[in-house]
Amino acid sequence: MSGTFDWKPELADDRFVFDRESISPDFEPVPDTVLPIVVGAHPRAEICDRPLAARVARVIRDWQERELDADDRVLVPLVCTDLWFLNDRELMRQPSISIGDPGINAATAYYAARLPKAFVIDDVCAVQLDAEFLEPSVALWGPEWRGTEAAVEAFLQRYAAAFLRAVH
Numbered sequence: 032m033s034g035t036f037d038w039k040p041e042l043a044d045d046r047f048v049f050d051r052e053s054i055s056p057d058f059e060p061v062p063d064t065v066l067p068i069v070v071g072a073h074p075r076a077e078i079c080d081r082p083l084a085a086r087v088a089r090v091i092r093d094w095q096e097r098e099l100d101a102d103d104r105v106l107v108p109l110v111c112t113d114l115w116f117l118n119d120r121e122l123m124r125q126p127s128i129s130i131g132d133p134g135i136n137a138a139t140a141y142y143a144a145r146l147p148k149a150f151v152i153d154d155v156c157a158v159q160l161d162a163e164f165l166e167p168s169v170a171l172w173g174p175e176w177r178g179t180e181a182a183v184e185a186f187l188q189r190y191a192a193a194f195l196r197a198v199h
Contacts, residue, residue, distance in 0.1 A: 066106035071072035071136035126167035140172035156182035164197035
């Protein structure tokens, strides 16, 4: 098929342009260059957890811009599904952040059984991580979407800076 496509960039919204500029479409996601932010491959995860993951990715990019020196290793925050993540052993060796209820995110289910609970509000939310970040993965979840939002907020406020320093 030949021809041209007349896409008008002025029609793109600011959020799309910002997100597009943060990771080039030509970026090759080699495992040791990314920081996976994992959501479930489930409609509820797409609706509730992917927007949280996008927010976490923006916070990570902002932190790296402020805190890292020019010669520091940058990890590209990459939102991906649990199916891709759990089926790629190299990717699973990377530091990661899993977002969403273990019932719809298999990566959270995997980490929920392995990571200690750093912050918990019973029946509301859980932030699971190794406080020394020897295991550089994090699981953020609640039994419903409001709880997952609370877990993400608690992580960002209490643990994100230490986690990012540890993995960089």
